[in-house]
Structures are given as C-alpha cells and as structure tokens.
Amino acid sequence: MSEIVFLGTAGGRMVVTSQLRKSGGMWLELNGKRIVLDPGPGCLLRCVELGIDPAGIDCIVLSHKHIDHSNDVNIMIEAMSGGGFKPKGILIAPGDSLEGDDPVVLRYVRTYIKGNIKVLKESFRYSLGEVDIEAATKLEHSDVETYGLKFSFGGKTIGYIADTEYFDALPEAFKGCDYLIINMVRMTRVKMLQHLIPIDIINILKKARPGVAILNHFGMQVVKASPEAVAKKIEAESGVRTIAAGDGMRLDLGKVPERPKDMTLERFLG
DSSP, rough: OOOEEEEEOOHHHHHHHSSSSSSOOOEEETTTEEEEEEETTTHHHHHHHHHGOOOOOOOOSOOSSSHHHHTTHHHHHHHHTGGSOOOOOEEEEEGGGTSSSSSOOOOOHHHGGOEEEEETTTTTTEETTTEEEEEEEEEOOTTSOOOOEEEEETTTEEEESSSOOTTTHHHHTTTTOSEEEEEOOSSOGGGGHHHHHHHHHHHHHHHHOOEEEEEBOOOOBHHHOOHHHHHHHHHHHOOEEEEEEOOEEETTTSOOOOOOOOOOOOOOTO
C-alpha cells in the first residue's frame, strides 16, 4: 500500500510552539520506499506514537531549513542509520541547509549516511528505486532556499507546495498531479511573511487542476477559522476536491480520501 501519514499539521511559530496542533512533517510510503518529508519538531516522537518505525526510513527530504521543517532532521538521520552503527539512507536538502553560516544538518551526523547527500536545486531529479523525486520549482519564501517537490510512483504524482508566496509560474509547475499538498499558514496576506492564503490556493487549483488538494501546515489564523471549513470554501470556488489534513491522518493513495472531521479551535483546547 502507498500512503501519506501527516505526522503533524502545525505551521507557523505560534501553533508549533504551543503544539495546538502537532508538528513533525509527513511520512510517505510509496512503492515500498519510506520517505520523511520536512521533519519538523516532534517528528521522531510522532513516528513512535503512531506506530511507525523510524529505523525503516530510506530517505529524508527537506524543502527548506526553517525550524518547523527541519528541527528533527539530525535525530531522524540517527534513527534511519541505527545511530550510525548501520549507515544507510539518503538526505535530499537545499544547499543552504548544508553549507553557509547556519547549516541545519550537523556534520558528524552526515557520516551516518556515508555522506550520501543530494543537493536540492532547480531541475533536480533523483530516482529512489521506483520513486522519482524532483524539484518542481524554486519557491519564494523568506531568505532561504525553498523548493516545491514532486514524487512520482506507479503512474501517480504527488505535488508538494511548501511555504511560499504566490507567483504566476506556480500553478503551471504542478499541473498533472494526482494529489497536491499545499501549505496554508495564513488567512490574510502579509508581504514580509511570504505565505499562501486561500485566494492564492483557489487560483492555483483552478489552473493546476490536481485530482485532490490537501491543505496542510496551518498557522493560528487558519486554526481559528477551522481548516475544514476553509477547505470546503476552496473546493466550492475552485471546483477541485479539497480536504484539510489532520494530525495523524493516513491518506491511502489507492482510495478517494474521505473528509476528516472538522476540528475547531474549541476542540483543540478541550
């Protein structure tokens, strides 16, 4: 079975640091290959809580180096490689997460995968067995290298639009996706923060026309508005099936996904 497990759906500083929603990124199992995507804070813990064996990881992918996407990258490399006693696995990451003034991948940990690191850049493509991983486009987010990604396997394609502001070429880069995961941190636009808001996502979906859109990585504004309610509005206006990811949600890529139950702020607070 091929599936995506949303380890956590928190985005932005306040939701991540309060753990109003869990954080930790995504676990992809595609044609037998196990990939951790954007292992933010709590990735290791969430794997254990959800019954996922982190020693089984084949590949770790960072879209960019911000803490909510990369905090657990080093411990996940350790888990993947048996603490370095069973070196294996691959890391795919942008160059500025590896070099420069503040790399996020520790150098001693890199030896645990025998330096098997692929530098993510424009036109990047790598085959992990029968899974093709490619950089769909360079994104526009803050002062760090950030990439949108595609994972192709068994005739299907998953697109992932990480943190970015909208730009005209963005929808075209993700045409033809069966599933399109889109990070939606905010409801209103603040230029300096460079995040997509609902009207941007509607515009993307009208042009890219994926089979299913999955909203993820919610900041405080979105949590207060109810991600599921926002997803329903986006679906109504775009004409594309749209669901909001939930913490621990498993998406069976062989089935049409059901809508998660609406989770409002009041429910999170108990």
